[in-house]
Amino acid sequence: MNRSAVPPPVTLVLDAAGAWLPARMEAVEERLRQLLEGHGEELAADAGSTLEAGGKRLRPMLVLLSAGPGAGEGAIRAATAIELVHMASLVHDDVLDAAPLRRGRPTVVARSGRPRALAVGDLLFSRAFAELAADGGPERVERLSAASVALALGELAQRRDAFDLSISAGRYLRRCELKTARLFECACLIAQAQEASEKTGALETFGREIGLAFQLLDDVLDVTGPPERTGKARGTDLLDGTVTLPLILARERDASLAEVDLRSLDPAGAEAVCDRIAATGVLEEVRGGARRRVELAKRALELRRALEPERRQLLELVAEGIVERYS
């Protein structure tokens, strides 16, 4: 992994951790590369775009940190599998949006067309499960499968609710839980023993809450930009018809926002709606909600004292990094 290309929070954690963590992150990266370059020329051509699709490797890092320095090869496989599911979902998302770029690189769909991007996503999904199975443990396969079913259900919910300005905050949060939080939760749990324990309970809460915080802050960023930093225009969600918490809360404060017709927005109109959302002051409220979730996540680790101090501190750094990056 090219350390200099890694965004700050992940770098911070890598610097703070013992040598074991960077070495394992590198092993995951190597494994991803092997898998993507080991399927013949069909996939190799798209391997670069696909490797980039995942981005900062936050989920594999959660797997490795939750598993700890004593974990074996199985943790690397599990981390690889989680990232493959994440990549698959992004490659498929790009198919729908016909997105030209992701992280400044051409997407698979832009490079190679929709049919190939669809097949590449299917392939990554399938590879993810093989990666886990090799290591035994049906409960891991079941966990990852449940998380990836949740991801698809979250996607379905998002499409069903598209362009509907009347959806409630509760409904939005349930969708975020499916679409984002479950895979974070899965990353924290997948390398644990199956039995419920203090530790798994703490990690479950931790994963879910930082996943939700991540999504909330991502949705704030869509409103605030700046595009140089987010890599996409402000209001992209609005143009897709995706109604997120900032708009849901803003519409309570500025009733005229409830009248916006999302279907007729153009990019300039979407930016104007972003400005109106920001003017209501709800963004600080959403950011505050995300920060509270991160605090809750940290407290879960602390209260139960189920993890040794080094790992707890590193997980806390990840959690704080999620907030820092977006503030």
Place this chain on the structure above:
Amino acid sequence: MNRSAVPPPVTLVLDAAGAWLPARMEAVEERLRQLLEGHGEELAADAGSTLEAGGKRLRPMLVLLSAGPGAGEGAIRAATAIELVHMASLVHDDVLDAAPLRRGRPTVVARSGRPRALAVGDLLFSRAFAELAADGGPERVERLSAASVALALGELAQRRDAFDLSISAGRYLRRCELKTARLFECACLIAQAQEASEKTGALETFGREIGLAFQLLDDVLDVTGPPERTGKARGTDLLDGTVTLPLILARERDASLAEVDLRSLDPAGAEAVCDRIAATGVLEEVRGGARRRVELAKRALELRRALEPERRQLLELVAEGIVERYS
């Protein structure tokens, strides 16, 4: 399962088998229904189209027959999982072709749009692995994953070779092996013990050869129709740019066929090319090749005498049904 709606070969086998087989096929059908109706309203709306997508349940039948009457719940789960992967691939295929109908019913993409169809396919893939994992046995997950990776690679190969009239018969056959034969092979092996034995060797050959025969005959049907029977216009493959064995062989006999520009074909032009392919007499050659593969499949079961007579006969009926249905 509505027996009257099942095409002849599957019905024949159900009639010939002891009561155990129809009972288990019904259990698979029930399980598929549960899974598709048990994911809330998001999926329920598309459940009907999705259940239809798989069609004749040939692959689950192969799982159940290969597993035999003594097999437990695990065989039903494995059969369900294989069918879920098959359905997922069809739902995604329909996304690419924006196909309005499959088996006379609206496709998921036609009913609910591309984003939902993409998510439904992803969900079916993920559910398939959960279905297997519940039962233990990492080798099953690995087998199904390998088959579904092959399916995606076959799809990639098909897209890469699209519109290329110069591809060889060998290249075509390798693609069919990835796209079709591996899932048939997997269906025959997935409920077996992991160790290689006479029986698994026989079932492996059987599954691969009938899978190839199935694909060869499917490709002949695209040339011959009739549409009332196949549910699609003649020459649909040509319009998609999919070059199959009938055209590859025909171009050796009628050099002018090598000059056809597939990209500029319209439906009437595609039918005209079908007529020119048929006029070369290659269709009987391809059908003969399929029949030889079915014979080879049957011989594999017979030579090794690894299966008891009832199951061998039923598997033979399935193999013959594949040829009968298309002759």
